[in-house]
Amino acid sequence: MSSSWIIVKRGEGILQKKIAVELVEVAPFKALAVRTGMTPDKSGTRVAWSTLTAQVPIRDERLTDVPSAYVLIPQEQWSKQVDTLWVGLAVREFGDVQDSIETLEVSGGLCASARVYGNEAHMxxxxxxxxxxxxQSPDYELDRREGVLGMETVPLEPLNALTIPYTEIETFDFTMLYPVRKKSGL
Known part of the structure; x- marks a missing residue:
């Protein structure tokens, strides 16, 4: 396990906060998803979630046993601006798919992972x-190849943040999983 120290200034004092970043292996999976953009009011993922679950209900037999939603991010966007992403659910098989739903194959692999559980400033x-x-990693870099998707897993229980307006969320609860690869020359 690795970690990063973040220095936070609070009034006259300085608070150091340790945030763990781990390397984890993620199994490949299939997802049914709805594409969205980044919106100024941050409602895009919520609208996409509503569109997705109208077509793929939470009790759909194609869904895997993992009760999470995924916000999927094309990794090449991190070098400029994230403007397109998907909100999806992991499935065993695609089956019949409505026009508003896209099928994605997430390659999985080695990912840098960090847990978010706290207010917006903590996020x-x-x-x-x-x-x-x-x-700062001497060994790994973000895998920014075209088609590589990073993800943020959002638990559906006990509370699904994708059903709450962004401005009303008190506790952000998700896990970042961003694909990495060995740095060139290693």
């Missing part, structure tokens, strides 16, 4: 820690 600290770890 941004975890993003900072993840990308600091990726920049």
């Amino acid at each position: 941004w600290l975890v993003y900072d820690a993840m990308f600091a770890w990726l920049e």
Whole structure:
């Protein structure tokens, strides 16, 4: 396990917060998903979730046993601006798919992982820690090849944040899983 230290200034004092970044292996999987964009009010993922679950109910027999939603992010976008992503559910098979739903094959593999559980400020600290770890790692870098999808897993229980307006979320609860690869020359 590796970790990053984030220095947070609070008033006159400085608080150091340790955020764990781990390397984990993710199994490949299939997902039924709805594409969305980044919206100023951050409602895109919620609208996509509503569209997805209208076509693929949470009790659909194709779903895997993992009770999570996935926000899937094309990794090449991290070098510029994230503007397109998908909200999806893992499935055993695609089956019949409506026009509004896309089928995705997530390759899995080695991922840098960090857990977010806290308010919005904490969430941004975890993003900072993840990308600091990726920049400082002597061995690994973000896999930004075209078609590689990173993901953020959002638990559906006890509370599904994709059903709550972004501005009303008090506790962000998800896990970042961003594919990595050995740095060139290693």
